[in-house]
Amino acid sequence: MSDVVVALDVGGTGMKCALIDTDGAVRHTERHPTDAGRGPDAVVETILAVAEGLAGKAHADGLTPTALGIVVPGIVDEARGVAVWSANVGFRDVPLRELASTRLGLPTALGHDVRAGGLAEARLGAGRDAGHVLFVAIGTGIAAxxxxxxxxxxxxxxxxxxxxxxxxxxDGPVCGCGRPGCLEAIASASAVARRYAELSAAEPIPTAEPAGTGTAELAGAGSDDGSAARWESGPSMVTAAQVAARAAAGEELATRVWREAVEALADGxxxxxxxxxxxxxxxxGGLAQAGAGLFDPLRTAxxxxxxxxxEPRLVPAALGDEAGCLGAALLALDQLETS
Amino acid sequence: MSDVVVALDVGGTGMKCALIDTDGAVRHTERHPTDAGRGPDAVVETILAVAEGLAGKAHADGLTPTALGIVVPGIVDEARGVAVWSANVGFRDVPLRELASTRLGLPTALGHDVRAGGLAEARLGAGRDAGHVLFVAIGTGIAAxxxxxxxxxxxxxxxxxxxxxxxxxxDGPVCGCGRPGCLEAIASASAVARRYAELSAAEPIPTAEPAGTGTAELAGAGSDDGSAARWESGPSMVTAAQVAARAAAGEELATRVWREAVEALADGxxxxxxxxxxxxxxxxGGLAQAGAGLFDPLRTAxxxxxxxxxEPRLVPAALGDEAGCLGAALLALDQLETS
Known part of the structure; x- marks a missing residue:
């Protein structure tokens, strides 16, 4: 009978969940809505119920759940196991580790979503050959x-x-955190889209898409902790992916906005x-999906x-949006080793 | 017979040296000139000879030297024991740890001067009650x-x-490293003095010192790794300490320069x-000796x-210019524990 850990990556809109064995192989995945609007108590209850469900699923499949790892956005006190502050999940000082370990009877680790994603990329993903790694998630916000x-x-x-x-x-734009000139206010996917919209309004451009423009969602990963500028996309708003594509196609305004973002990111x-x-x-995060259009000028800058x-190696993430969930599993496995 | 470690803090102009026992008590201190102008081979020979002399002094005093710790400025690869780059001592890829351990027959640790100073402040000095400390040395340069x-x-x-x-x-001044707008180019002691001199030349002010102006040397500690802007003080140049004092006395130009430095430091x-x-x-470092004139506005900013x-606690260093040498001793003691 094989051992597995239960892993949950709780975001503002959804939870990515998995059963992962001690070799890091994913045995089962599930996704659930977070429905943060119901308030923190309801979200906690959902997290616990989903975790119980996963443990039950493990037993049903002849697997033994040995530990639980949960990661959430915001400020997370790993040492005390407390979700200190997470605006978009609605948490304030929630002792989630103790609540979960009591409910499931399993050793439990609580972690931070981006730190867990970085852990997974450093151990299993794009940073696995390096002892010192900086993981940077660029989506609606920017965190490392x-x-x-x-x-x-x-x-x-x-x-x-x-x-x-x-x-x-x-002298830059005011960030969602209230301070002017933060990196996130200039180089996040949402900042790129917003800046392009502002300048387009001031200086109207043709709305036809150049050939090859994708519509890939770039909001993706990143610390969606609510301190981040939110991803607000009206029906007519051009996404950061589209700005990148238009810049690649030589459009002047897009080139300017993209260059501003790349320069700020290089400074950061x-x-x-x-x-x-x-x-x-x-x-x-989503912005990294812009590929060579991001990495080539960013490496130069x-x-x-x-x-x-x-000079560090600058490489795209390898684990996609599963990184946080894999990181939660790694935290759970680490917990077993030290307990 | 009591055990001691031999500790050397090698700077661009001088070496601070000590015999320190396993409880951290300083049993003996010496200072020697570095005379970096003689070239790196001669400096290495002096370091080894001084270390031998200290070991001999220990024996003569009935003490047993058990390990050696040397710290130098610049880029130091602690893991390999190599002084990678240190402009003002003239080192390039000097395998100082091996040279010293071969010569003295003692377990030897090689470290970085500011990191060693930070270690000492964190374990024994102003940060000793905190698990997470950022030590910032502000002198001719700024390092942490x-x-x-x-x-x-x-x-x-x-x-x-x-x-x-x-x-x-x-849009700030160009730093000694070649890039514009570095913190060091605005908020180091030398940058404050330089900026004041520039603005004074443009807008002459009375040269009489206001009452209470000190002439304390503010170049002090800090990473003197040569990438730092150097402390250049002509006979007529006003020091950073004097700028701080004039600002405290209400002088307009000094107030402006001091405020610019404090704001930049707060950003950093x-x-x-x-x-x-x-x-x-x-x-x-030297600038921290400005006391309340620095700490009060800096805390607010x-x-x-x-x-x-x-908000972190913001406190002055407690160990003065002995911090690097104490840190060298701690590295030597750590070396004994792990070897």
Whole structure:
């Protein structure tokens, strides 16, 4: 009879859930809506019920659930097992680890979604050959995880890695957090779309899409902790993916907006490299799906900014939107090792 | 017969050396000139000879030298024991750990001066009650050490903690490293003095010192790795300490320069807090000697910049210019524990 861990990645809109065995192989996956509008108590009850359901599913399949890992966005105090603050899930000081371990009778780890995603990318994904990795998730917001020797830094209060809220443009737009010039206010997928919409309104352009323009959702991963600028897309709003494609097709306005975002992102990554000195920077989240249109100019811009620092490898994430759930499983397995 | 470690803090101009026992008590200190102009081979020979002399002094005093710790500025690869790059000591890829351990026959640790100073402040000094500490040395340059649970982060290539070289003012002055707008180019002691001199030349002011102006040397600690803007003080140049004093006395130009430095420093510390999330920020180096004239406005400016982050304690360093040497001793003691 094989051992598995139960893993849940709880986001503002949905939960990605899995049963994962001790070798990291995914045995079963499920998705459930979060329905955060029902309030935190209802969301907690759903999390616990889903986790119980997964444990039951394991037993039914002849598997033994041995531990539980849950990751949530926002500020998460891993050491105390408390979801300190998560605006879009509605959590404030929820002792989720204890609630879950009591309900399921399993050793439980509570973690942060982006840090867990970074952990998974560093151990199993695009950073797996590096001892020092910076994982940066760029979607509706921007957040990072600094992973050294397979452990993600949490900070003293569970708030480490807020790369989206470092100053890059003192005279830049005001961020969702209230401060001007944060990286997230310029280089997140939502900021790119918003900036393009603003400039288009000031300077109308043809609305026909150039050939090859995708409509891929770029809101994807990233810390959706509510401090992030939200992804607000009206029916007529051009997405960041479309801005990238229009820039690639040579459209002047899109080129300008995209370049502004890439330059700001390079400044943010250069600051990260100055402080962390990693071997590999892994970019995930929706914006990273822009591929060479992002990575080629970003590598050049980053190289321009590094003087005495070693240049890190800059690579796309390998695990897609499963990274957070895999990271939750890794936290659960780590919990077993230390308990 | 009591055990001691031999500790050397090698700077561009001088070496601070000590014999320190296993309880951290300093049994003997010496200072020697570095004379870096003689070239790296001669500096290495002096380091080895001074270390031998200290070991001999220990024996003569009935003490047993059990390990050696050496810290140098620049980029230091602790894992390989190599001084990778240190402009003002003239080192390039010097395998100093092996050279020293072969010569003295003692387990030897090689470290970075500011990281070692941070280690000492975090374990023994102003950060000793905190698990997560950011030590920031502000002198001729600005550098930082992130210390978690008594270990300073080194980075993948020995270059972590370069807080002086993060972007804070995209349209700011060009830094010694070649990039515009680095924190160090605005908020280091040398940058404050330089900026004041520039503006004074443009707008001459009375040269009489207001009452209470000190002439304390503010170049002090800080990463003197040569990438830093150098401390250049002509006979007529007003020091950063004097700028701080004139600002406190209400002089308009000094107030403006001091405020610019404090605001930039607050931006840099806010970025550090967003990424590291520490309990305590310890400020060392010469500029921190400005006392309340620095700490009061800096605390306010930092608080203004923190939105969802926890505010760290902001405190002056406690160990003065002995911190690097104490850190070297701690690295030597750590080496004994793990070998």
């Amino acid at each position: 995880a600094h992973v050294v020797a397979g452990t993600a830094a949490t900070g003293a209060h569970g708030a480490a890695g807020e790369l989206g809220h470092i100053l890059v443009r003192p 990554l250069a600051t990260g490299q100055a402080l962390f000195d990693v071997e590999t920077i892994v970019l995930g 980053l190289r321009d900014r590094l003087t005495f620092h070693r | 050490a992130h210390v978690v649970a008594g270990t300073a982060a080194t980075g993948a290539h020995g270059a972590a903690g370069e807080l002086g070289h993060i972007l804070v003012r995209p 510390l806010a970025t550090g807090q967003a990424l590291f999330d520490v309990e305590t920020i310890v400020l060392g 930092l608080r203004d910049r923190l939105t969802f982050h926890r």
